[in-house]
Amino acid sequence: MTEVVTKQELDEAFAMFYGMAASLKDLASPPVEVADEERVAAAKRVFLKGIDANFATQLDACVHCGACAQACQFYLGTEDPKYTPVHKLDLMKRVYDRELSPLSWLKKFIVKDITADDLRAQQELVYDSCTMCGRCNLVCPAGINIADMVAMNRSALAAARLMPDELRFMQEGQEADGTIFGADEDLFRFRMDALQEKLGFEIPIDKPKADVLLVTTGLDIHLFQDATGGTIETLHHMGVDYTLRSDAYEGANFGLLSGHEGTKKKMAAKLANAAIEVGAKVVIVPECGHAFPALRWGAAEALGKPVDFDVMTVSEYFGKAVMDGRLKLEKDKESRVVALHDPCKVGRWGGVFEEPRAILKAIGWELHETESNRAYNFCCGGGAGNFLIERANPLKRAGYRVKMAEIEKTEAKTLVVSCGSCRMNFEVGKVNAGDTIPVESLAAIIAAHLPKTEGAKA
Structure with missing residues (x-):
């Protein structure tokens, strides 16, 4: 190669x-000034449009068992109960209770309406301390899709013009260019x-x-x-x-x-x-x-x-x-002990697990699985744009340590990744924590093991 x-x-x-x-x-331009009443109205419109029968059933299904907390590396890394994943749906639940639930006529007198200050406080929960990795979804006994509803909360905050400056800079730049x-x-x-x-x-x-x-x-x-x-x-x-x-x-x-x-x-x-x-x-x-x-x-x-x-x-x-023989790879003369990080959206959401493992096997590398792997793999700690948010640095480090602790237990000499955002977060985490494990791209590894002769045609 x-x-x-x-x-x-x-x-x-x-x-x-x-x-x-x-x-x-x-670098971000000053945010557009909007009256608090407009912010609340914009967020509510997103919630009211997005809460369908499926989400309504899920919002009513939570029994506050706490299982999702044990799945979240931000909770595990900080032990702060406010980072319990289902709490990130509290504002959405309040809008549902007051406006859409079967007992809305009564709950309007019991449940407080959301405010602009509530929305501002929600930023940390749905942007800084959540990568929408979906690990909490897997352990919820009621089958609540917390990650998708966090995404709706992000949409509500975006409509209220309350997204983090870093993500707003990136979104506005991509919209323009x-x-x-x-x-x-x-x-x-x-x-x-x-x-x-x-x-x-x-x-x-x-x-x-x-x-x-x-x-x-x-x-x-x-x-x-x-x-x-x-x-x-x-x-x-x-x-x-x-x-x-x-x-x-x-x-x-x-x-x-x-x-x-x-x-x-x-x-x-x-x-x-x-x-x-x-x-x-x-x-x-x-x-x-x-x-x-x-x-x-x-x-x-x-x-x-x-x-x-x-x-x-x-x-x-x-x-x-x-796996089907269309691509042959050369084995290394000496095996290397490696750990593999499954990106959340590619693995847990997309089901891509065996393919990267087949590649590592084909080149003769010895994979040591982390304790939590495949569908239950921990996030890198900085996905969903989180790795760009400056104020989230302490949370990112807490999440990174949970993940890196499992990698260290494998005694791997190299960490293999197939996501640039994950790779970036691991590299930044290494700098902050003083870790030294090399982080390598799976795509680059594949190319490094191509046979010297012409390969099979696809």
């Missing part, structure tokens, strides 16, 4: 990017030209038709070029008919993360329309946990009709190719 990015280049890029990410709050971190078309083409030179072959961009549409993200363009380069090298090796689009390459979706419904649907529709235009059978999203649900489940919603293409992550696409 041609080395796409050296360790020194990656360290320098990480230092630059970390500095840029830390300044987002200061279509990408993130200033990774515009010029930078995209510059990076692709640099990758072409290193890889030694032409990268297909803007082919009119292709079986596969490959998507990257501003995070990889700026920082994790080894992930993008590894994906491209493997697709080339397999002989896949693929293309990237210079007008639809951004897989990140800060509408989804911030709760801004307009931007969420706009970004999903942009990628979906590009896939339809090129006739893609598969869209491969980058190593980005939220890019996966944003398109896999958001494409049809954004277009208002079913779509004829599959959405797969890098680990899923190449893992399936390994």
Whole structure:
């Protein structure tokens, strides 16, 4: 494999990017001033529209057993009861009780109406101390989908113009430019030209038709070029008919993360329309946990009709190719003991578990599973845009320690990830905690183990 990015280049890029990410709050424009009454009314409209019969049943089903607290790493890391996941639905429940419940006529006299101060206090609970990882959903005996309802709470706060400055900066930038971190078309083409030179072959961009549409993200363009380069090298090796689009390459979706419904649907529709235009059978999203649900489940919603293409992550696409024999990988001469982090949206929500494990097995690495793994895997502690929120740093560190404690018990020498946001959070967590375990991209690992001879055609 041609080395796409050296360790020194990656360290320098990480230092630059970390500095840029830390300044987002200061770069954000002043928030629009809105009367408190308007904020409350806007939030209520989101709740009243979004609480259907299914959510109403779930809101009534909670018996406050506390099981969800034991599933949440922010609660486990702080032991503060206010971070119990179901408490993040309290405002939503109050609106439901007063306005929609069968006893609303009575509860209007008993349950307090929500206020703008309640909404401001809610920011910490649904943005800072929740990554919508869904681990709490699995343990709830009543089957309450807390994560999806937290997403609705984010939408309510976004409508009330109360999203965190960092996420608002990212959402507004993507709404205006279509990408993130200033990774515009010029930078995209510059990076692709640099990758072409290193890889030694032409990268297909803007082919009119292709079986596969490959998507990257501003995070990889700026920082994790080894992930993008590894994906491209493997697709080339397999002989896949693929293309990237210079007008639809951004897989990140800060509408989804911030709760801004307009931007969420706009970004999903942009990628979906590009896939339809090129006739893609598969869209491969980058190593980005939220890019996966944003398109896999958001494409049809954004277009208002079913779509004829599959959405797969890098680990899923190449893992399936390994499992059915279309992709052969070379084994290392010496096995390496590794731990694997399953990104929440890709694993717990998408069911992609065996594919990355098949890849590690194919290259002869010895996987030591964390105590909580697969569907019960702990989040990295910084997903859903949380890793960008400055005021959430103490909570991120608490969540990171819960996760890293399980990784340390495996005695692994390397941590393998398949999500750039997770990778970023682990790298930042390592700096703050003084940890030294290397964190490596699965896409880059795959490319490093391609056979020297021509691979099988996809």
